[in-house]
Every structure is written in C-alpha cells, then in structure tokens.
Amino acid sequence: MEAVHTQAEVTKRRTLARSTLLIELRAEDLFKNGQRPAPGQFVMLGPLKEDSTDPFLNRPFSIHRLSGPDRLELLIAVVGRGTTILGSLMPGDRLGLLGPLGNGFTFPEPSRPVVLVAGGLGVAPLFFLAEELCACGVQPRLFYGAGSVDLLVPTDGLQAQGVSVKLATDDGSAGFAGFVSELLAQELLNQETPDAYSAACGPMDMLRAVTDLARNRGLDLEVSLESRMACGLGACLGCTVFLSTGAGRRICCDGPVFRAREVFGP
Amino acid sequence: MSTVDLEVSIGRLTLKNPVMVASGTFGYGSEYAGFVDVNAIGAVVTKGISIYPTDGNSAPRIVETPSGMLNAIGLQNPGFEVFEREKMPFLRKLRSKTIVNFFGSTVEEYAELAGRLDTVEGVDALEVNISCPNIKRGGLAFGADPQTAASVTRAVLRRTDKPVIVKLSPNVTDIVEIARAVADTGVDGITLINTLRGMAIDYRSGRALLGNVIGGLSGPAIRPVAVRAVYEVAQALDVSIIGCGGIVEWPDAVEFLRAGACALQVGSATFRKPSAAMEVLQGLEVFLKKAGHAMVGDLVSTVKVHGGGHP
Ligand SMILES: Cc1cc2nc3c(=O)[nH]c(=O)nc-3n(C[C@H](O)[C@H](O)[C@H](O)COP(=O)(O)OP(=O)(O)OC[C@H]3O[C@@H](n4cnc5c(N)ncnc54)[C@H](O)[C@@H]3O)c2cc1C
Numbered sequence: 309m310e311a312v313h314t315q316a317e318v319t320k321r322r323t324l325a326r327s328t329l330l331i332e333l334r335a336e337d338l339f340k341n342g343q344r345p346a347p348g349q350f351v352m353l354g355p356l357k358e359d360s361t362d363p364f365l366n367r368p369f370s371i372h373r374l375s376g377p378d379r380l381e382l383l384i385a386v387v388g389r390g391t392t393i394l395g396s397l398m399p400g401d402r403l404g405l406l407g408p409l410g411n412g413f414t415f416p417e418p419s420r421p422v423v424l425v426a427g428g429l430g431v432a433p434l435f436f437l438a439e440e441l442c443a444c445g446v447q448p449r450l451f452y453g454a455g456s457v458d459l460l461v462p463t464d465g466l467q468a469q470g471v472s473v474k475l476a477t478d479d480g481s482a483g484f485a486g487f488v489s490e491l492l493a494q495e496l497l498n499q500e501t502p503d504a505y506s507a508a509c510g511p512m513d514m515l516r517a518v519t520d521l522a523r524n525r526g527l528d529l530e531v532s533l534e535s536r537m538a539c540g541l542g543a544c545l546g547c548t549v550f551l552s553t554g555a556g557r558r559i560c561c562d563g564p565v566f567r568a569r570e571v572f573g574p
Numbered sequence: 575m576s577t578v579d580l581e582v583s584i585g586r587l588t589l590k591n592p593v594m595v596a597s598g599t600f601g602y603g604s605e606y607a608g609f610v611d612v613n614a615i616g617a618v619v620t621k622g623i624s625i626y627p628t629d630g631n632s633a634p635r636i637v638e639t640p641s642g643m644l645n646a647i648g649l650q651n652p653g654f655e656v657f658e659r660e661k662m663p664f665l666r667k668l669r670s671k672t673i674v675n676f677f678g679s680t681v682e683e684y685a686e687l688a689g690r691l692d693t694v695e696g697v698d699a700l701e702v703n704i705s706c707p708n709i710k711r712g713g714l715a716f717g718a719d720p721q722t723a724a725s726v727t728r729a730v731l732r733r734t735d736k737p738v739i740v741k742l743s744p745n746v747t748d749i750v751e752i753a754r755a756v757a758d759t760g761v762d763g764i765t766l767i768n769t770l771r772g773m774a775i776d777y778r779s780g781r782a783l784l785g786n787v788i789g790g791l792s793g794p795a796i797r798p799v800a801v802r803a804v805y806e807v808a809q810a811l812d813v814s815i816i817g818c819g820g821i822v823e824w825p826d827a828v829e830f831l832r833a834g835a836c837a838l839q840v841g842s843a844t845f846r847k848p849s850a851a852m853e854v855l856q857g858l859e860v861f862l863k864k865a866g867h868a869m870v871g872d873l874v875s876t877v878k879v880h881g882g883g884h885p
C-alpha cells in the first residue's frame with residue numbers, strides 16, 4: 309500500500325519483557341480504502357519531541373501485529389534516548405507516524421512449510437507474519453532466541469493460533485541453552501524441510517549463521533535487515549547496504565527484507 | 575491582510591517563492607511526492623549527481639547528534655545518464671523549478687557535466703557542489719581555495735547558459751574570500767552553507783560512529799554558523815544568497831532573510847517531517863502578511879546590530 313504521514317494515537321502500553329514494551333497505536337490512515345500493512349513492513353515514529361529538535365531524527369520500528377481494524381502494535385526495546393521517550397508515552401498521547409514502509413516478506417504459497425527464526429527484538433515482525441500465515445491455514449514453526457528468559461516476549465498467543473514455538477536462551481534459563489541458530493541446526497538435522505520457506509530477523513551474526521544453515525540445507529531464506537535511518541523513504545541514502553555482489557541497496561525501501569543469499573553470498 | 579508577492583530572483587533564475595528543499599535531503603523529488611505537495615515549493619534541489627555512478631561510503635552513514643546529524647553518504651548517485659532517463663521525467667512535470675546539484679573530481683569533470691546538463695530539458699538551474707566533506711578528492715578540495723573555486727565556476731559557466739549557483743562550504747577560514755572569488759565570475763547565486771565537518775565516537779567501545787569516520791554535520795546545530803556565513807557574505811558582496819543550514823520552522827527562515835539571504839533551502843528537517851519545507855513556506859507567508867510586507871525582499875538584510883554603547 310501507499311505509505312502515509314499521519315498522527316497516531318497511543319491506545320495501549322504494556323511491558324512484555326525486561327525493557328520491552330508493547331505499544332498499540334490507532335492510525336486509521338494506514339487502513340484507508342481497505343488497505344493494510346504487510347508483514348515485514350515498518351513505520352518511522354517522530355518527531356519524538358514536538359517542542360525540541362533534540363533528539364533530531366525519527367525512529368524505525370517493525371509492525372509487530374495488527375490488533376484491530378485501525379490499529380497496529382509495535383514492540384519497542386528501550387535501549388537509548390529515543391526509545392526512552394517512546395517508552396514514556398501513555399494512552400491518549402499522539403505522535404507522528406510515517407508508514408507503512410519497506411517491502412515486507414514474500415508471502416509463501418500456503419502449501420509450503422514455513423520456518424521462522426527470531427533473535428531478540430527480531431521477533432517483532434515475525435509475529436505479524438506468523439499470524440497472517442495462520443489466518444491462511446499455514447502453521448509455521450518459530451524458533452525464537454534471546455539472552456535470557458526475562459527478555460522473551462510471551463508467545464502463548466501465537467501457539468494458540470497453531471504456531472509451534474521452540475525457544476532458546478543464551479544462558480539456558482528457558483528452552484534450548486545456546487544460540488537460536490544452534491537450536492535451528494539441531495532441529496533441521498532431525499527433520500527434512502525440502503521446499504520450506506523461511507524468514508529470519510535478528511542480529512547480523514545470527515542472520516549470517518542462519519544463512520549458512522539455509523545454504524547447506526537448501527532452505528529458501530529471507531532476512532530482514534536493520535540500519536541507521538534518517539528519511540525511511542529512499543531519499544537520504546543513509547541506510548544503504550552493499551549486497552554480496554557489491555550492489556548498493558536501500559534497506560528502507562529496497563528492503564528491509566532481502567533474499568539471504570543476495571546479502572551474504574550464494 | 576494585504577497580499578504578499580513571494581516571487582524571488584536569484585540572478586537569472588526566478589522562483590515563485592523562496593523556499594526550496596536542499597540537495598541530498600529530498601532525493602529526486604518523487605520519494606516524497608506521496609506525502610507532500612511538492613508543487614508548493616519554489617524549487618527542488620536534487621541529490622548531487624556525477625558523470626558516472628558513485629557507490630558512496632560504507633555503513634554506518636548517519637549518526638544522530640545533539641539537534642542534528644552527521645552524514646557520510648559519500649555522494650552516492652546513479653550517474654548522469656540514469657538521472658536523465660529515470661529521474662527527470664518526474665521533475666519535469668513539477669510546477670516547482672528543478673535545480674540539479676552536481677559534482678566532479680576534476681575541473682574538467684565539472685565542466686563536462688555542466689555541458690551535459692545544459693542540454694537537458696526541464697533543468698532550470700545548476701547548483702555546483704564544491705563543498706562536500708565526504709569524498710576524498712573533489713568536493714571540498716575545490717571549495718576551500720578562492721582560485722580553485724573560481725576556476726571551477728568559470729569552467730561551468732562556459733559550458734552552460736542555464737543559471738548557475740555555487741554551493742559553498744563553511745569549512746574555511748574566510749568564507750567571504752571564497753564567496754568573492756566565486757561572485758566575481760558572474761554566477762547567479764551562492765548557496766550558504768553545506769555541512770560542517772564533524773565526528774562522533776562511541777565512548778564505551780571507542781569506535782568511530784561513522785563508517786567513514788568523519789562526516790558532515792547538519793540540522794539546527796549548525797544554524798548559527800550558517801546565519802553568520804550568510805551575514806558576512808551579504809555585508810561584503812552584492813550577490814544573491816540562498817540560505818541553508820538548520821532551518822526547521824518558519825522563524826528560522828526569517829532569521830536567514832534578515833541576515834541577507836533572498837531564498838532558502840530546508841534540508842535535514844524534512845527527515846523529521848516530510849512537510850517541513852511546505853510548512854516553512856506557509857509560516858513565512860503569514861508572517862510577511864501580518865508584518866505588512868509586500869514582498870520577500872522587504873525582509874532581506876534587515877538585521878539590526880547592537881549600537882556599541884551600554885543601555
Ligand atoms: C527497519 C527497522 C525495524 C526495526 N524494528 C524494531 C522493532 O520492532 N523494535 C525495536 O525495539 N527496535 C527496532 N528497530 C531498532 C530501533 O529503531 C532502534 O533500537 C532505535 O532507533 C533506537 O533508538 P534510541 O534513541 O533509543 O537509541 P540510540 O542508540 O540513542 O539511538 C541513536 C541513533 O541510532 C539509531 N539506532 C540505534 N540502534 C539502532 C538499530 N538497532 N537499528 C537502527 N538504528 C538504530 C537511532 O535510530 C538513532 O538515530 C528497528 C530498526 C530498523 C531499521
């Protein structure tokens with residue numbers, strides 16, 4: 309759909325995990341004429357302060373879920389100045405929203421098995437994709453890793469919809485002890501997934517490890533990338549990433565979703 | 575309220591109003607077309623182009639800083655041919671003027687590109703970038719020395735009949751000296767200023783935050799430097815000045831006009847609010863009307879300085 313620049317209203321705010329907030333926004337302009345954002349797309353929030361130019365730039369966040377006919381949810385990790393300001397928003401507060409931006413995941417044909425791999429806050433857009441898949445009768449498998457149990461966002465809602473979830477934590481406080489890529493390696497060894505579609509979002513090192521696995525096992529993998537952004541619209545060229553071929557791509561509008569092999573090499 | 579004539583002239587270039595969007599902050603116009611009325615503003619200044627495509631610098635290319643940002647894009651652009659084929663059709667249809675910002679790595683490259691742009695229908699003026707801090711050769715190297723700046727400008731003027739604007743860098747000891755050398759060539763106008771060289775370091779890891787280590791500072795943080803540059807040049811020379819640097823809202827625009835600019839460019843503020851330039855224009859028009867001014871020129875160089883003595 310065409311992106312819009314609008315004022316969104318905070319309708320809900322909840323803590324889901326340590327330093328991790330769920331913020332629901334009402335932004336009816338994103339749903340005009342029967343349009344709706346697609347999984348993997350993101351929004352830019354800001355200006356963060358109406359009466360000050362500090363912080364100066366707006367902040368990008370993946371669309372985490374659609375929670376109503378005019379509502380979207382974001383999952384926000386409070387990591388710095390901007391997210392601290394966003395974390396103090398209360399229901400009724402309004403702020404600028406630009407979106408939906410970016411390309412989103414290639415929605416797989418319903419006949420294919422689906423494997424989703426999330427590291428940390430990378431789980432944000434994969435919730436949306438998982439829910440849309442469930443709505444089409446696909447029951448994806450989600451591998452989800454975080455540093456420790458208190459950083460994991462609850463997944464019972466997804467499980468109730470038919471997603472099978474396997475957790476990993478670096479310190480072993482929940483699920484598999486180790487990286488989610490290691491968990492995935494183990495699981496893929498046990499199970500053949502020839503024509504599966506897979507999507508991953510998380511830190512670069514994790515995406516690289518998952519891409520190596522996918523390459524070895526012939527998985528069709530898409531990865532969602534992050535970078536510093538100023539405009540979010542393809543105008544500033546601040547978010548350019550160089551693909552393995554050397555070609556430059558703007559993460560905000562050519563991405564954020566790319567074929568893993570384009571990014572990390574065939 | 576009376577009506578205001580918003581039209582301004584920058585040498586041979588006439589704009590329906592004084593507000594433009596600055597190079598590199600508005601892409602090639604089409605990126606923002608879905609959100610704002612691009613036709614409302616006086617001109618779109620394009621992202622800088624070169625003869626051949628340029629990849630630009632490695633990531634990270636932007637870092638937020640207090641009331642501003644550093645960028646080290648490295649003048650990434652698709653090159654003249656792709657620009658003409660893919661970007662001009664949109665720009666040609668606009669009712670705003672199109673000013674093409676460009677650069678080269680030798681005087682001859684500047685001249686050749688000026689010659690090619692001269693033939694492109696729909697290009698209303700050229701803005702010569704001799705002030706980019708983000709490329710190793712060219713850019714700033716041409717803008718830091720009065721003789722070199724003048725010779726690039728003369729070479730460009732010889733190859734085009736279109737109006738020529740030269741964009742200067744604040745990263746010099748004496749901006750008036752450079753501006754004078756450029757103005758003496760007979761250019762139509764001077765844009766003041768491009769970004770200030772800057773750097774930021776993550777204090778924990780010790781890492782430089784930009785891939786290119788050093789970048790260009792923009793945003794409200796540089797506004798006082800830009801206003802000073804406009805003021806100094808306006809006091810010394812008789813040349814049309816386009817003020818640029820940290821304009822976020824309309825009072826900032828008035829500040830630049832008072833300092834001596836006759837037109838304005840809104841840059842990084844567009845990243846916060848796509849409609850920043852359009853809102854600056856609206857606010858400026860209302861201000862002029864309320865103050866009873868008939869035209870933009872009434873405000874130009876109206877700064878009052880404190881009169882020496884004590885209160
Ligand atoms: C496409 C995309 C989707 C994202 N989705 C989410 C999400 O769903 N949930 C979430 O919590 N975070 C997400 N992020 C990361 C989020 O944008 C940053 O964590 C946030 O901007 C940090 O802002 P800050 O002011 O708190 O941090 P600071 O470190 O103070 O920020 C300073 C500057 O760095 C930038 N920055 C810092 N970290 C990142 C990062 N990881 N990626 C890009 N820019 C960064 C900021 O935007 C800002 O310009 C996403 C980033 C991108 C590019």
Ligand SMILES: Cc1cc2nc3c(=O)[nH]c(=O)nc-3n(C[C@H](O)[C@H](O)[C@H](O)COP(=O)(O)O)c2cc1C
Pocket residue numbers: 544546596597598599621622623645647649675703706741767768769791792793794796818819820821839840841842843
């Ligand atoms: C991301 C970015 C890219 C830029 N690219 C160019 C460019 O290609 N050519 C140029 O002359 N100036 C370029 N500039 C400088 C701006 O046009 C402007 O001079 C500067 O940002 C100061 O204005 P501002 O504070 O309003 O942003 C760029 C600035 C930014 C932030």
Ligand code: FES
Pocket residue numbers: 536537538539540541542543544545546547548558559560561
């Ligand atoms: S964030 Fe500006 S081009 Fe991607």
